[in-house]
Amino acid sequence: xxxxxxxxxxxxxxxxxxxxxxxxxxxxxxxxxxxxxxxxxxxxxxxxxxxxxxxxxxxxxxxxxxxxxxxxxxxxxxxxxxxxxxxxxxxxxxxxxxxxxxxx
Numbered sequence: 001x002x003x004x005x006x007x008x009x010x011x012x013x014x015x016x017x018x019x020x021x022x023x024x025x026x027x028x029x030x031x032x033x034x035x036x037x038x039x040x041x042x043x044x045x046x047x048x049x050x051x052x053x054x055x056x057x058x059x060x061x062x063x064x065x066x067x068x069x070x071x072x073x074x075x076x077x078x079x080x081x082x083x084x085x086x087x088x089x090x091x092x093x094x095x096x097x098x099x100x101x102x103x104x
Contacts, residue, residue, distance in 0.1 A: 033059070033101040041099065046087040048099025053079050060084075063099030065091035075104055 033039035037052030037059070048063035048071070061073035065086035073082035082101065086093050093099070 036103050037101075039101055041101075042081075043093065043099055046092050047083055047085050048093060049073070049081050049083040050099060050101035051076075051079055051081045052101060058104040059101045060104065061099055061101050064094045064097045065089050066094045067091035 033050065033052060036057050037055035040051050040053060042049040043063070048061055050059075050061045050073075052059055056077055058075050058077045059082065060075045061082035061084040063071050063084045063086065065071055067086075067089065069086070069089045069091060071084035071086045071089055071091075073084040076082045084099055
């Protein structure tokens with residue numbers, strides 16, 4: 001049973017990552033995460049990091065970049081930090097924007 005559940009999570013997670021995940025930039029920072037965990041956030045000019053304390057839900061960090069792209073971090077769970085790097089997209093975080101963490 002455990003193997004089947006882990007396989008299902010892996011397949012679902014792989015499908016979501018392959019197809020892309022939605023990003024709601026209109027949402028205020030922290031609103032997405034606050035619905036399912038106690039979020040912690042960190043951000044500088046190029047990178048956004050977020051984590052869910054006390055949650056076993058899979059989630060990822062995302063932040064809008066100045067060049068119009070959306071940087072997304074890896075899917076993680078627990079109290080693990082997920083980091084989204086606009087620098088990997090040859091950009092920086094859009095001025096005035098804040099990142100957030102989103103459940104899968």
